[in-house]
Amino acid sequence: MTARDARLELISQWLAGLPGWPASPRIEPASADASFRRYFRAWRADGGTRVVMDAPPDLEDTAPYLKVTRLLADCGVHVPAVDAADAARGFLLLEDLGSLPLLARLRASQATGGHVRHAADTADALYGDALGALLRIQRLGRCDALAPYDTAVLQREMRLLPEWYLARHLGLEPTAEDREVFAAAEAFLVREALAQPVVLVHRDYHSRNLMVTRERGVGIIDFQDALAGPLGYDLASLLKDCYIAWPRARVTGWLRDYRARLAAEGGPAGAGDDEFLRWFDAIGLQRHIKVLGVFARLWHRDGKIGYLDDLPLTLAYVLDAAARFPELAPFHAWARRRLAPGLALANARARAAA
Numbered sequence: 354m355t356a357r358d359a360r361l362e363l364i365s366q367w368l369a370g371l372p373g374w375p376a377s378p379r380i381e382p383a384s385a386d387a388s389f390r391r392y393f394r395a396w397r398a399d400g401g402t403r404v405v406m407d408a409p410p411d412l413e414d415t416a417p418y419l420k421v422t423r424l425l426a427d428c429g430v431h432v433p434a435v436d437a438a439d440a441a442r443g444f445l446l447l448e449d450l451g452s453l454p455l456l457a458r459l460r461a462s463q464a465t466g467g468h469v470r471h472a473a474d475t476a477d478a479l480y481g482d483a484l485g486a487l488l489r490i491q492r493l494g495r496c497d498a499l500a501p502y503d504t505a506v507l508q509r510e511m512r513l514l515p516e517w518y519l520a521r522h523l524g525l526e527p528t529a530e531d532r533e534v535f536a537a538a539e540a541f542l543v544r545e546a547l548a549q550p551v552v553l554v555h556r557d558y559h560s561r562n563l564m565v566t567r568e569r570g571v572g573i574i575d576f577q578d579a580l581a582g583p584l585g586y587d588l589a590s591l592l593k594d595c596y597i598a599w600p601r602a603r604v605t606g607w608l609r610d611y612r613a614r615l616a617a618e619g620g621p622a623g624a625g626d627d628e629f630l631r632w633f634d635a636i637g638l639q640r641h642i643k644v645l646g647v648f649a650r651l652w653h654r655d656g657k658i659g660y661l662d663d664l665p666l667t668l669a670y671v672l673d674a675a676a677r678f679p680e681l682a683p684f685h686a687w688a689r690r691r692l693a694p695g696l697a698l699a700n701a702r703a704r705a706a707a
Contacts, residue, residue, distance in 0.1 A: 364393065364405055367444055371437055373397050380405070383452070389413050394449060403436060406445040415440050418577035420498070424553065425576060428493040430486045431569040432576070450572035455479060456560035459597050476599070477607075480591070482571045483563050484611050487587055492620050494553025502554055502582025507543050507639060513646025518664075522649040522703075523695040531691065538675075538684035542642075545635035549583035550621030556580060558587035559594045584621060585629075589637030593670050595644055595663050601673075608633055638674035638681075641667050645692070658707045661700050668693060 361380065368378045375398045383392040383404055389412040393405045408415050415438065425432045433447040462476045515527050515535060525531075555562075556578045564572035588611065592604045612629045616622035623629045644667050648660040672693065675685035 360391075360407055360409065361393070363442060364395075364407060364444060367439060367442065368395055368405070368446070371446070373399065395446075402449045404433065404447045404449045406447060408443040408445070410441065410443040413443060415443060415445055417579075418445065421576050421579045424495055424498055424579070425490065425573060427495070428489045428553075430489055431566060431572045433572070433574065450564040450566055450574065453565040454561050455483060455563040455565055455571065456594075456596055458565055459560055463597065463599075476603075479565075480607055483558075483560075483591055484607065484614075486563075486571050486573065487558060487591065488611070488614055488618070488620075490555070490587075491552040491584060491615070492618055496551055496553055496581035499553065499579055499581040501551075502546070502580040502586070504543050504547065506580065506582075507546055508539060510643035510646075511539050511542070511639060513650060514642050516646065517649040517653060518645040519691065521653045522699050523692070524699065525691065525695070531687070534683050534687040538681055541678075541680055542635060542639045545632075546583045546639055549585055549632045549636065550623075551581050552584045552621070554580050554582040554586045555590070556582075556586070558590045560591070560596055563591075583632065583636045585632035585636040586640065588633055589640055592633075593637045593641070593674075595641070595648075595667050595670075598666055598669075605630065634674045634677050638671060638678075641670040641674070645671065652703055658703060661703055664696060664700065668696060 365378055365380060368374045368380075369376050374395075379396040380393050381395075383394040389409060391407040393407065394402050395405050396402055406415070406418070408418075419435065419438065422432050422435060431450075433450055435445060435447060437446040438444070458474055458479055459476060462474055462479065515531065519525050519527060519531070527535075555573070555576050557575050558573075562573065562575040564574060566572040588608065592599070592607055608630060609626050612622050612626060623632065645664065648664050648667065651657040651660045668688075672685065672688055675681045675688055
């Protein structure tokens with residue numbers, strides 16, 4: 354029996370011992386994420402479903418998930434209710450938010466040019482729900498209960514790019530010039546990030562982690578890595594999503610509307626739209642530099658090749674944002690010269706090796 358099968362058998366035994374569960378529960382894979390966690394959908398004796406998080410305790414810790422669940426629930430947003438927990442074995446029994454991510458609805462709206470059957474399915478309405486939940490998080494989330502998104506974290510994230518994207522994926526040994534240009538950009542982006550108002554940051558607030566539910570608004574998942582950090586981060590995660598792109602004018606329109614709502618509620622909305630947009634673009638660049646490294650690492654370390662399909666859009670975000678800051682002109686030129694040309698070939702090599 355494999356280790357993964359052994360975990361599934363343990364889940365079955367655990368569920369069978371809980372009230373309302375049959376002796377041999379029906380269990381099916383629900384999803385996996387970019388960590389070592391797995392998710393299963395399981396059927397109760399009454400036919401209702403729940404989702405089991407399988408977080409091997411030697412690799413993952415369920416405590417941060419439970420902590421952030423409470424923090425987000427206190428904001429009045431829809432996070433999965435926790436029915437049962439076994440921290441020693443790394444199991445959580447969660448409310449089932451269904452199988453329809455926001456991404457599917459957004460792609461449908463995009464494919465039809467917004468001509469959808471129901472007004473609630475337009476991109477404006479879908480993002481309105483997601484941004485409404487984020488507004489509650491940024492206004493009500495307790496930052497004092499979380500670790501800071503500080504210099505060390507920001508730097509550690511960005512340094513995934515030279516190690517995993519540049520060296521491992523593109524096969525380019527970093528030169529002295531590479532290190533010099535990258536270090537200057539990193540220092541600039543850290544300063545920009547730390548200058549922003551601090552809020553509760555989900556850190557992966559995008560369309561694959563937001564579920565379309567029948568009640569209580571958009572369902573929020575995969576939030577266990579939350580920190581107290583830059584206000585623009587989750588906005589960039591959502592509106593510069595690595596899995597779907599929109600015209601710049603539409604994105605800035607959503608951002609202006611969000612800032613107006615935030616300001617009306619007395620939130621940290623900055624001195625004006627220009628400053629708010631600068632926050633958004635700067636921390637978005639920091640995030641996408643990190644994501645280039647993360648997606649490359651998911652293939653080269655973890656064997657998850659699907660994320661390579663999302664590298665071109667992520668790189669496009671990096672190039673676009675870098676071009677918007679005169680201070681980053683050397684980094685923008687370097688990225689065009691070193692990060693862009695070899696991507697298609699590197700992805701083709703990976704697919705051939707898979």
